[in-house]
Structure formats: C-alpha cells, structure tokens
Amino acid sequence: MRPAAAVNCVAIVLAGLLLAVGTGAAMAGPLQVQTLSYQGPGRNGIAVDAHPITMPFVRSPDPAVAARINDLLFIARHRALSPRRPGQTFGAADGIAVDGQLSEHFEVLRNDGRILSLVFEGEGCGAYCEDFRQAYAFDARTGLLFTAENVVTPAGWRQLDARMRRESIRLYRAQLATLAQELKQARQTASVGDISDTQERIAFNQACLQAREADTATAHAAPHRVPETDRYRFEFGPSAITFVAGRCSNHALRALDDVDSVRVSLPYAAAGAMLTPYARAVLAGRPATPPEAVFGQLLRGSLSAAGSADLAVTMLLNRLDDGSLAGTYFYGHIRQPIDLSGAPQGAGIRLTEDAGDTSRPRHMKPVFTLSRSADGLAGTWTGERTLGVRLHP
Structure with missing residues (x-):
C-alpha cells in the first residue's frame, strides 16, 4: 500500500471510530453478574440447603448504575436493600429473610452492554406453594428498569x-x-x-x-x-x-x-x-432519554426540614391491577423496610405507612402527600412533624 493510501485508510478508520463514539454506537462491555447464595433459615425456620436460593449482584463501571439495579432486585425479590459488602453469600446479616421462599434461582438471558435481562424461577409460598417465573430487564447504561410503558x-x-x-x-x-x-x-x-x-x-x-x-x-x-x-x-x-x-x-x-x-x-x-423510540434506541446501542416514569422504578431522594440534616431514602412504588398503589421505602441509615399503600389523589398520590399495622389507627400513621415534579415526585411526609420530600429515578 502506498503511504498516501495508508494515511487515508487510517483517517477513515479514525473517523469511523469517532462517529461511533459520537452517536453512541460504540458498545460498553457486559455488566459483571456475581451469584450470591442465601445462608440462613428458610420457610418455617428450616435451613435452606436442598433447595438453594440465589441472587445476582451486579457490578458496573458506574457504581450508581449497579446500585440502582441491585437495590431494585433485592427490594422486589426480598423486601431488602442489596448487601453493602457482598461476599459469596447473603442473609440475615444483610436484613434479608426468605420465609416465603422454598427455592429461587436466576438466569441471565441477555447481557451485552445495552440490556441486562434476567429471569427468576423457583417456588414461593403464601397461603399455598406455587412455582413462579419473573423477568426483569434493565438499560445497562443507566440501570433503569424496562416497564410496559417504556x-x-x-x-x-x-x-x-x-x-x-x-x-x-x-x-x-x-x-x-x-x-x-x-x-x-x-x-x-x-x-x-x-x-x-x-x-x-x-x-x-x-x-x-x-x-x-x-x-x-x-x-x-x-x-x-x-x-x-x-x-x-x-x-x-x-x-x-x-x-x-x-x-x-x-x-x-x-x-x-x-x-x-x-x-x-x-x-x-x-x-x-x-x-x-426509547426501547429501539437502547437495542441499537444509541443514547436514549427514557420516558418520565416513577412507578416500578427505584426512587432515590430525601426527607428534609429547615435546620436539619437531610434523611436519605430509597423507595419502590408499584401500581396494582385495581389502580391502587403499594410500595416499600427505606431510610439509608436504618435499612429496614417500611411498607406503603395508597392511591392516586387528584393530580398527586397519597401513601400511608404500615397500613397493615393494626396497633395504630390509620389516621395516626405517617402519610406521604406527593405530586409529579420535573424529575420525579415532590411533596411532604407528615408524621410527628412535616418534612419536605423529593424523589427521583
């Protein structure tokens, strides 16, 4: 190859690489998915041995992306935040109990730097025991969950x-x-x-x-x-x-x-x-802005009052078949689940803490009164005092 032709070839290759980066066509590598095994008592206090329970723990070059995926999965599957320092196992030390589970394992369906898709299968028990299969898929760039709407x-x-x-x-x-x-x-x-x-x-x-x-x-x-x-x-x-x-x-x-x-x-x-358009862009490896959504997405934010330090919170809020709302939230320094239930109220939503707790009348329980904001939810938490609330995916 002549020198001029070689220079032109290199220039074309470099231009192609720059174009790929500029348009988002360059793909990041797959996320790292580690398998954690549950250790501790299972249903009715019986140790989980014969029917193992496993969970994924995701690592990403962006720790915030990994934390968003891990916390959503652990809240959805076990009503707990993901382990802070995972080894090979998870259990009571992480605030996790599996009383309603006989078995659970997961499989990675897709992990290509664009989409992380997993499916969980096992046997869960409530009033009766039954097999289940539940899938989750995430935008690997942001950690946002794919939902029916997006x-x-x-x-x-x-x-x-x-x-x-x-x-x-x-x-x-x-x-x-x-x-x-x-x-x-x-x-x-x-x-x-x-x-x-x-x-x-x-x-x-x-x-x-x-x-x-x-x-x-x-x-x-x-x-x-x-x-x-x-x-x-x-x-x-x-x-x-x-x-x-x-x-x-x-x-x-x-x-x-x-x-x-x-x-x-x-x-x-x-x-x-x-x-x-968002789903098509993610599949093609292009940068994409997801539709605004709060239901089904992991929400981070804070409760705050003038003159006091903000209280970091994490929330997962789901819309049920009948239109009502149910969810769980955690204070970052406590990491214990607090159940929520409620319903849309006009242009906003109203959520009551621990609605199933009969030790206090419903009107005496803390309440979130929230409305949609530019980037999520905003409003107040009213208990012994009133605090401002801001939450965002």
Whole structure:
C-alpha cells in the first residue's frame, strides 16, 4: 500500500471510530453478574440447603448504575436493600429473610452492554406453594428498569393484545380437540376415572376459550382502547422479545389448565414498529432519554426540614391491577423496610405507612402527600412533624 493510501485508510478508520463514539454506537462491555447464595433459615425456620436460593449482584463501571439495579432486585425479590459488602453469600446479616421462599434461582438471558435481562424461577409460598417465573430487564447504561410503558407504544400494545388473544384462542381450541379424542378413547375403554377427569378438563378449557372470545369481542367494540398491560410480561432474549400472558386458571384449578401461560416470541426486527423510540434506541446501542416514569422504578431522594440534616431514602412504588398503589421505602441509615399503600389523589398520590399495622389507627400513621415534579415526585411526609420530600429515578 502506498503511504498516501495508508494515511487515508487510517483517517477513515479514525473517523469511523469517532462517529461511533459520537452517536453512541460504540458498545460498553457486559455488566459483571456475581451469584450470591442465601445462608440462613428458610420457610418455617428450616435451613435452606436442598433447595438453594440465589441472587445476582451486579457490578458496573458506574457504581450508581449497579446500585440502582441491585437495590431494585433485592427490594422486589426480598423486601431488602442489596448487601453493602457482598461476599459469596447473603442473609440475615444483610436484613434479608426468605420465609416465603422454598427455592429461587436466576438466569441471565441477555447481557451485552445495552440490556441486562434476567429471569427468576423457583417456588414461593403464601397461603399455598406455587412455582413462579419473573423477568426483569434493565438499560445497562443507566440501570433503569424496562416497564410496559417504556418498552411498547400504546398502538403496539393494541397489536400485541390482539395477537396474544388470537394465540390463546388457537391453543385452547387445539387443546379441546385433543381432549375430545381423549374422551372418545376413555369411553371405548370404559375408564370411569379417565372419563370424569377429561370431562372436567373439557369444561375448564371451554370456559377459558369463552372468556378469551369475550375479551376479543370487547376489544373489537373499542378498537382505540389501550389494553390493560398488567396482564402481560415480557422477556428480552438474545435475538427476540417474548411476551407472556398469565394462565387462565387460579391455583385450585391449575391442574386442569393444560395451556397454562401463553407465550409469543418476536424477533427484534419484527417487533420494532411496536416498540417505543426509547426501547429501539437502547437495542441499537444509541443514547436514549427514557420516558418520565416513577412507578416500578427505584426512587432515590430525601426527607428534609429547615435546620436539619437531610434523611436519605430509597423507595419502590408499584401500581396494582385495581389502580391502587403499594410500595416499600427505606431510610439509608436504618435499612429496614417500611411498607406503603395508597392511591392516586387528584393530580398527586397519597401513601400511608404500615397500613397493615393494626396497633395504630390509620389516621395516626405517617402519610406521604406527593405530586409529579420535573424529575420525579415532590411533596411532604407528615408524621410527628412535616418534612419536605423529593424523589427521583
């Protein structure tokens, strides 16, 4: 190669690198994800050995990003802030108990410097024990959680809702056809037990099919209505995003629900038109400004009063299916969870501490009165005195 050509080649390469950096196309490396194992008593005080419980602990070149991810995951999974100085384990010393868990493990679905996607599976117990699967995905640059609102557009949710209903109807019709054949065979063999069981399954699947068909009729009657996105979950994989609709059955009838959850996977190219500009930018490795959101995101901030030192707080606040609000917050120097419940109130929200605590009347419990601010929530906390509040993702 001649010297002039070599110089031009180098210049082109350097220009390309500068363009990549300037447009955000240059990718950061994957985040470090360490596995921590739980040590301590489990359900009913029995040590967790046979059914291990593990949690991820994320490290990033930006400690604030790692802390945002770790605290959200530990609050969501175990109502506790993440360990300050993790070794190989976590447990009571970190303020964490797992009384409602029999087992829990996680898998990293995607970790490429753009998106960190994890899924948790295990068995949890409340009034009864049941398997679970729960996914979380984060913007690896900022540590912000992907939610229904910042991943899919309203028009995209209408398309997805229709597609999920069609898939659900297809699966239930196929299951009913299979059960009809099984019932025919059971009658030929005169198996009374098989006949009764299959008839129960047919009745259940028919009821689920009718419910999905009724949902479709309702959607057709209001084509511009945005569906309730809380009924769906999503998982970011290496090459596709998978949307999941919860099963038709409750716990008591789960044994009859052969269809179970409905899953539809879309390659990112096929899903692109449904995704928000923010989600598309993150997937492409471009800098992106997330939509303003407080529900489901980890919030940091402070309670303050004139002449007093600010009290650092961390909060996670979720909107429930019925529109009410529930959450947990922590004082940084105490690190003990304080439960919150409440509801939207006009243009703001009102949250009461420890609503389930019956030792004090509700009107005597501390209350947050908050409204949306430019970067999160602002307002007051009123207990024995009144303090100013500022919270932001």
